[in-house]
Amino acid sequence: MQRLDLNQPELPDLQFVLMVVALCTSDLDSLNAPAAIRETVFTRCWALLHESPPPTQNEERVLNLMLGDEVMLEALVNVIRQTFEEHGFSELTWEQLPSEPTRESTPEVRELVERIQKLYPPPDDVEPPSHSSSPS
Numbered sequence: 709m710q711r712l713d714l715n716q717p718e719l720p721d722l723q724f725v726l727m728v729v730a731l732c733t734s735d736l737d738s739l740n741a742p743a744a745i746r747e748t749v750f751t752r753c754w755a756l757l758h759e760s761p762p763p764t765q766n767e768e769r770v771l772n773l774m775l776g777d778e779v780m781l782e783a784l785v786n787v788i789r790q791t792f793e794e795h796g797f798s799e800l801t802w803e804q805l806p807s808e809p810t811r812e813s814t815p816e817v818r819e820l821v822e823r824i825q826k827l828y829p830p831p832d833d834v835e836p837p838s839h840s841s842s843p844s
Contacts, residue, residue, distance in 0.1 A: 712800045714792050723824075725773065725784045729753060731800060733769045738803040745795050752787045756780065 712731075717724045731739055732746040739746070753771055754762040757780070763769055773781070792798070 710802050710804060714789055714798055714800065721781050721785050722773065725753075725771075725781065725788065728788050728800070729771050731802065733766065735766075736802050736804055738801075740799075740801045741792070741795075741797060745792070745797070749788055749791045752791055753784055756783055756787060 712727065714728075717727075719727065729750060732741070732749045741749075750769060751762050757771060757773075757776070773784075776784075792800075
């Protein structure tokens with residue numbers, strides 16, 4: 709079982725926000741947070757970044773954090789923690805092994821992804837994802 713302590717996640721803030729938003733927009737049945745709370749978390753995070761309502765199509769429900777700054781990132785972390793705390797959650801749990809990416813990384817972020825993978829290698833008991841194309 710996977711666990712994420714919302715108050716002591718042992719992740720940098722950016723990874724924490726990306727992880728929680730990914731969990732909230734996933735279709736994981738095993739995630740301990742009900743769909744309504746997940747929707748609230750995403751909607752509140754979206755509202756910090758946009759003036760328009762959040763998209764309804766799942767594939768469009770992605771937060772673009774590239775234009776944000778440290779203050780925005782801190783606000784997102786606080787909104788996530790506060791929303792889950794309001795509903796009595798201090799930890800997210802789910803049963804899902806890491807899976808293959810559904811899309812190939814864009815060239816712009818491939819270098820960043822590779823650097824993050826070097827900083828945070830997968831545990832020894834998890835097979836790294838195989839890529840159909842090799843970086844040049």
